[in-house]
Amino acid sequence: MKAFTQLDGLAAPMDRANVDTDMIIPKQFLKSIKRSGFGPNLFDELRYLDEGRPGEDCSQRPINPEFPLNHARYQGASVLLARENFGCGSSREHAPWALEDYGFRCVIAPSFADIFFNNCFKNGILPIVLPADVVENLFSEMYSSEGYRLLVDLPAQTITTPAGDVINFDVDAFRKHCLINGLDDIGLTLQDADAIRDFEKNWQQKSPWLFREHRA
Amino acid sequence: MASQTLYDKLWAAHLVKERDDGTALIYIDRQLVHEVTSPQAFEGLRLAGRQPWRVSANIATPDHNVPTVLAERSAGVSGIQDEISRIQVQTLDDNCDEFGITEFSINDERQGIVHVVGPEQGATLPGMTVVCGDSHTATHGALGALAHGIGTSEVEHVLATQCLIQKKSKNMLVRIDGKLGAGVTAKDVVLAVIGKIGTAGGTGYAIEFGGQVIRDMSMEGRMTICNMAIEAGARVGMVAVDETTINYVKGRPFAPNEQEWEQAVSYWQTLHSDPDAHFDAVVELDGSSIEPQVTWGTSPEMVAAVGAVVPAPNDFSDPVKRSACERALTYMGLSAGQAITDITLDRVFIGSCTNSRIEDLREAAAVVKGKKVAESLKEALVVPGSGLVKKQAEAEGLDKIFTEAGLQWREPGCSMCLAMNADKLGAGEHCASTSNRNFEGRQGFGGRTHLVSPAMAAAAAIAGHFVDVREWI
Ligand code: SF4
Numbered sequence: 081m082k083a084f085t086q087l088d089g090l091a092a093p094m095d096r097a098n099v100d101t102d103m104i105i106p107k108q109f110l111k112s113i114k115r116s117g118f119g120p121n122l123f124d125e126l127r128y129l130d131e132g133r134p135g136e137d138c139s140q141r142p143i144n145p146e147f148p149l150n151h152a153r154y155q156g157a158s159v160l161l162a163r164e165n166f167g168c169g170s171s172r173e174h175a176p177w178a179l180e181d182y183g184f185r186c187v188i189a190p191s192f193a194d195i196f197f198n199n200c201f202k203n204g205i206l207p208i209v210l211p212a213d214v215v216e217n218l219f220s221e222m223y224s225s226e227g228y229r230l231l232v233d234l235p236a237q238t239i240t241t242p243a244g245d246v247i248n249f250d251v252d253a254f255r256k257h258c259l260i261n262g263l264d265d266i267g268l269t270l271q272d273a274d275a276i277r278d279f280e281k282n283w284q285q286k287s288p289w290l291f292r293e294h295r296a
Numbered sequence: 297m298a299s300q301t302l303y304d305k306l307w308a309a310h311l312v313k314e315r316d317d318g319t320a321l322i323y324i325d326r327q328l329v330h331e332v333t334s335p336q337a338f339e340g341l342r343l344a345g346r347q348p349w350r351v352s353a354n355i356a357t358p359d360h361n362v363p364t365v366l367a368e369r370s371a372g373v374s375g376i377q378d379e380i381s382r383i384q385v386q387t388l389d390d391n392c393d394e395f396g397i398t399e400f401s402i403n404d405e406r407q408g409i410v411h412v413v414g415p416e417q418g419a420t421l422p423g424m425t426v427v428c429g430d431s432h433t434a435t436h437g438a439l440g441a442l443a444h445g446i447g448t449s450e451v452e453h454v455l456a457t458q459c460l461i462q463k464k465s466k467n468m469l470v471r472i473d474g475k476l477g478a479g480v481t482a483k484d485v486v487l488a489v490i491g492k493i494g495t496a497g498g499t500g501y502a503i504e505f506g507g508q509v510i511r512d513m514s515m516e517g518r519m520t521i522c523n524m525a526i527e528a529g530a531r532v533g534m535v536a537v538d539e540t541t542i543n544y545v546k547g548r549p550f551a552p553n554e555q556e557w558e559q560a561v562s563y564w565q566t567l568h569s570d571p572d573a574h575f576d577a578v579v580e581l582d583g584s585s586i587e588p589q590v591t592w593g594t595s596p597e598m599v600a601a602v603g604a605v606v607p608a609p610n611d612f613s614d615p616v617k618r619s620a621c622e623r624a625l626t627y628m629g630l631s632a633g634q635a636i637t638d639i640t641l642d643r644v645f646i647g648s649c650t651n652s653r654i655e656d657l658r659e660a661a662a663v664v665k666g667k668k669v670a671e672s673l674k675e676a677l678v679v680p681g682s683g684l685v686k687k688q689a690e691a692e693g694l695d696k697i698f699t700e701a702g703l704q705w706r707e708p709g710c711s712m713c714l715a716m717n718a719d720k721l722g723a724g725e726h727c728a729s730t731s732n733r734n735f736e737g738r739q740g741f742g743g744r745t746h747l748v749s750p751a752m753a754a755a756a757a758i759a760g761h762f763v764d765v766r767e768w769i
Contacts, residue, residue: 081344113335113336113339113383113384113387114335114336114339115336115339115340115343116339116343264344265449265453265461266344266346266452266453266456266457269321269453269456269457269459269461270456270457272312272313272321272459273457275312275313275321276312276321276323276349276457276458276459279312279323280323280350280458283309283310283323286563287423287560287563288556288559289421289551289552289553289556289559289560290325290421290424291352292352292552292553292556293352294352294398294549294550
């Protein structure tokens with residue numbers, strides 16, 4: 081998992097409440113054998129005018145000019161400003177996979193759906209909950225100034241706006257630790273790599289036949 | 297040292313570290329990999345820039361998606377007609393190439409259902425911890441191994457760390473004493489166990505199967521029993537090591553070589569529960585009273601002896617069970633009180649990781665030999681569990697016996713067990729199946745599955761309806 085410490089990122093809007101995971105990544109893309117490559121189909125039904133099919137070249141598809149992420153000013157965004165209950169619906173981990181693949185590393189909203197919130201942390205994305213009025217403020221500042229960037233500092237738990245305003249946010253200490261160090265379950269287990277190696281050495285002495293190489 | 301169960305011993309031998317939150321890091325000796333649950337795990341490794349911790353601990357083979365018809369099979373991966381299936385199988389090949397994992401690919405004679413291939417190659421051994429992204433991994437517990445299914449993120453975890461984060465289960469002993477009657481097989485035993493304790497009866501437990509019936513049983517039979525531990529709710533099923541186990545393992549390609557053999561055997565001989573070991577639950581069955589079993593419903597616990605009748609909802613006092621029975625009867629198109637032997641069949645499937653080993657095929661062939669399948673049957677498939685089972689069966693002439701009787705002899709794979717390839721039931725069709733799950737739609741949309749032993753399936757193929765195979769032998 082990618083570590084998350086500071087992020088100086090362009091902000092983009094997803095300006096509606098109750099964005100569900102089907103909206104984030106529609107079901108037809110779940111047949112994939114991959115967990116990367118979902119970026120081109122992020123928000124597929126909002127982003128394009130036709131119906132998306134798995135495996136097709138999205139650069140040839142008619143895009144929806146109304147959808148903000150298609151606007152030049154939001155290209156390269158890595159911070160998503162969102163509304164209440166972001167990520168509700170099915171538990172598909174494909175949703176954070178799609179956001180991450182597109183380039184988002186941080187989502188700021190007044191509230192999140194539970195499972196989605198958890199899934200973000202497992203995939204290197206920082207979801208930040210802020211009071212609705214603070215989020216509202218960020219939205220209007222962003223709309224009124226092109227190139228609006230936010231500096232997200234996870235160790236300090238602060239967001240700094242272009243005007244220099246500093247907003248504090250909460251994050252669970254354990255999740256913060258994992259995210260700063262880029263630790264997923266695997267990362268955590270690998271912190272015990274020495275113990276695993278010691279075990280393995282000892283086990284190999286007792287049961288050498290388990291460690292013989294076989295050629296197919 | 298305090299007395300230990302087999303499970304306690306296997307757990308303790310693989311414990312890398314206990315954590316404060318009650319979870320433990322368990323070392324994994326063998327991971328079996330197939331095409332359906334591994335792609336995202338390999339992708340995860342790639343994204344994180346990780347390599348497998350110990351490449352040689354992993355063995356792969358495609359099984360769920362592979363076609364079983366020779367014509368489609370002979371062109372290899374590129375001949376698979378269903379595109380999504382083809383991509384999954386191809387992806388397994390590519391991933392194994394990239395990471396250097398040993399794979400028995402589609403037309404290698406060692407290819408087959410992971411749970412048949414592992415023991416057959418000696419790639420799963422007594423005393424091992426074995427995992428696979430498949431819930432029927434408990435099969436390997438028959439060898440005196442600690443084996444269970446895992447999810448895709450855990451597949452990746454094992455690839456990357458050679459460990460799994462686990463909580464210890466409780467111990468259950470299922471003891472089947474006495475002697476099985478002629479025509480009664482391992483499948484009937486395990487169905488009878490599930491009928492007795494229910495599909496959640498083993499939840500939270502690691503089950504050890506013991507007693508005289510198990511001691512007398514072949515390894516194939518023990519695998520059939522452990523395979524369905526998950527259908528009783530237990531992720532782990534196992535049997536203590538004895539001479540039968542050791543004789544089975546000897547000489548297999550991945551088994552210990554001559555220098556290591558004695559050392560291995562002396563360790564394996566300790567792999568049994570101590571005489572006074574404590575079990576949190578004990579279930580006892582009398583083997584001599586077990587009859588051939590047939591499931592009539594949509595859960596493996598909905599099972600009856602072949603001579604019985606389909607139950608009525610009112611036979612169940614528990615309201616949840618009563619309504620489940622009602623729903624199952626509707627789905628299955630059966631009426632309460634109907635004799636099991638009156639259930640007519642459209643298809644017969646002999647195969648799956650429960651019953652596709654050589655002994656299963658011999659058992660079925662013995663029943664159909666010199667007879668013809670019923671005219672009313674649409675299809676009867678025999679799908680060997682691996683290329684080597686197929687080869688052995690052909691050497692014994694079993695394929696001829698089947699085809700002369702009118703059953704189809706197919707290429708190895710999971711096939712109609714879960715209908716991910718072209719082998720499926722049509723809506724409303726009844727199937728006598730030697731597989732392990734009779735869930736709604738499992739073998740095809742609207743399909744009606746009856747779980748039975750290979751001998752019972754073979755007899756049903758000839759008669760066109762269920763019969764008590766004991767009357768035929
Ligand atoms: S045969 Fe059936 S139960 Fe066994 S691994 Fe294949 S699909 Fe799963």
